[in-house]
Amino acid sequence: MPFVTLAEAYVVRAFRRAEVSMPEIRKAVRVLRNEMGVDFALASQQLKAHGGLVLWDAVGQASGPRAGSISRVVNGQGVFLEVVADALKNITYDSHFAERIALVVAGTRVIVDPRLNFGQPTIDGTRVRVEDVLSRLHAGEDRFAVAADYGLDRDVVASLTLAA
Numbered sequence: 081m082p083f084v085t086l087a088e089a090y091v092v093r094a095f096r097r098a099e100v101s102m103p104e105i106r107k108a109v110r111v112l113r114n115e116m117g118v119d120f121a122l123a124s125q126q127l128k129a130h131g132g133l134v135l136w137d138a139v140g141q142a143s144g145p146r147a148g149s150i151s152r153v154v155n156g157q158g159v160f161l162e163v164v165a166d167a168l169k170n171i172t173y174d175s176h177f178a179e180r181i182a183l184v185v186a187g188t189r190v191i192v193d194p195r196l197n198f199g200q201p202t203i204d205g206t207r208v209r210v211e212d213v214l215s216r217l218h219a220g221e222d223r224f225a226v227a228a229d230y231g232l233d234r235d236v237v238a239s240l241t242l243a244a
Contacts, residue, residue: 087178094167
């Protein structure tokens with residue numbers, strides 16, 4: 081899966097958590113593509129800068145059968161802009177599109193960056209893939225030994241164990 085698609089899926093997930101329906105998300109993406117003139121609008125830096133306002137203008141006035149989840153969120157006293165901001169605060173952009181996503185997994189910061197470990201989730205500040213830690217733990221190795229081998233704090237290994 082291309083990284084830009086992963087970044088868009090991350091934003092879609094945030095909308096879904098805010099109970100925005102997929103049909104409404106598709107409408108919103110069409111509006112963004114038309115208004116901003118970019119493909120992969122949900123992974124675009126322009127979404128962070130202007131996307132919330134574009135969507136606010138596009139669907140904020142909707143009523144009747146056109147009023148959907150996004151409209152309800154928009155009309156919810158600016159909650160929509162918070163949903164957009166929350167979804168985007170963990171994304172770092174290059175000059176145009178998402179280049180890195182930072183996640184917190186059970187208290188541990190995990191980075192997804194296509195330039196680092198081929199985009200595999202990596203423990204922030206290291207070059208250690210989450211999968212490497214988890215595979216050793218699943219094989220029955222002691223978490224303290226795994227932490228020592230990778231130079232990780234024991235709490236990081238313990239939190240990944242809980243999340244897995």
